[in-house]
Amino acid sequence: MRHSENPPGALGRMSRRGFLRGTSAATAGLAALETAIATAGEAAAAEPPILGPDPVFLTLRVNGAARTVAVEPRTTLAEALRGPLDLTGTKIGCDRGACSACTVLLDGAPVASCSLLALDVGDRAVTTIEGLAGKDALHPVQAAFIAHDAMQCGFCTPGQALSAAALLERNRQPTADDVKHALSGHYCRCGTYTHVTEAVLAAAQVRRS
Numbered sequence: 001m002r003h004s005e006n007p008p009g010a011l012g013r014m015s016r017r018g019f020l021r022g023t024s025a026a027t028a029g030l031a032a033l034e035t036a037i038a039t040a041g042e043a044a045a046a047e048p049p050i051l052g053p054d055p056v057f058l059t060l061r062v063n064g065a066a067r068t069v070a071v072e073p074r075t076t077l078a079e080a081l082r083g084p085l086d087l088t089g090t091k092i093g094c095d096r097g098a099c100s101a102c103t104v105l106l107d108g109a110p111v112a113s114c115s116l117l118a119l120d121v122g123d124r125a126v127t128t129i130e131g132l133a134g135k136d137a138l139h140p141v142q143a144a145f146i147a148h149d150a151m152q153c154g155f156c157t158p159g160q161a162l163s164a165a166a167l168l169e170r171n172r173q174p175t176a177d178d179v180k181h182a183l184s185g186h187y188c189r190c191g192t193y194t195h196v197t198e199a200v201l202a203a204a205q206v207r208r209s
């Protein structure tokens with residue numbers, strides 16, 4: 001007779017134990033599966049809705065007014081300003097965040113509007129060159145740009161003026177180096193840099209007085 005490692009009695013006891021272990025494991029696995037399904041369902045419910053490719057409505061606060069536009073979700077702020085909002089003072093040069101021609105102010109800080117989706121602006125205040133002047137007078141930076149002949153073709157000028165205005169908000173008495181640093185991202189093909197620096201320093205003086 002062949003020797004058996006598991007006599008029938010012992011095998012029976014082990015099988016029952018194994019069966020119970022297997023049942024417990026199956027029950028735990030089922031519970032884990034149910035938990036995973038429930039978690040996945042909650043995650044799916046919490047996911048934001050998919051937008052686009054069709055236009056969506058959004059409201060931007062531009063130059064002190066709420067403006068509602070319908071744009072494709074891929075639309076940059078620069079495109080929204082120049083297109084549906086008809087604010088063409090904002091220029092698009094490189095369209096990739098390198099030249100600063102498209103600079104606008106977002107809550108007072110200069111940003112490259114070609115590199116920001118209009119949908120991501122939220123309720124932050126957008127200031128374009130059209131909104132820089134006061135009701136009755138140009139902003140001191142604008143007046144100084146004219147007085148100091150700080151532009152030629154003018155393509156870079158709106159962005160330069162907005163960055164300069166932001167600088168004067170945070171620094172009442174900038175040095176020439178401060179001005180150059182603040183405007184260092186603005187490319188001017190016409191080479192107006194010297195006159196721009198003079199203009200911004202003059203505007204700072206006007207604001208102080």
Ligand code: FES
Binds near residue numbers: 096097
């Ligand atoms: S157009 Fe936006 S940085 Fe050049």
Ligand code: FES
Binds near residue numbers: 150157
């Ligand atoms: S004035 Fe022409 S690019 Fe600056």
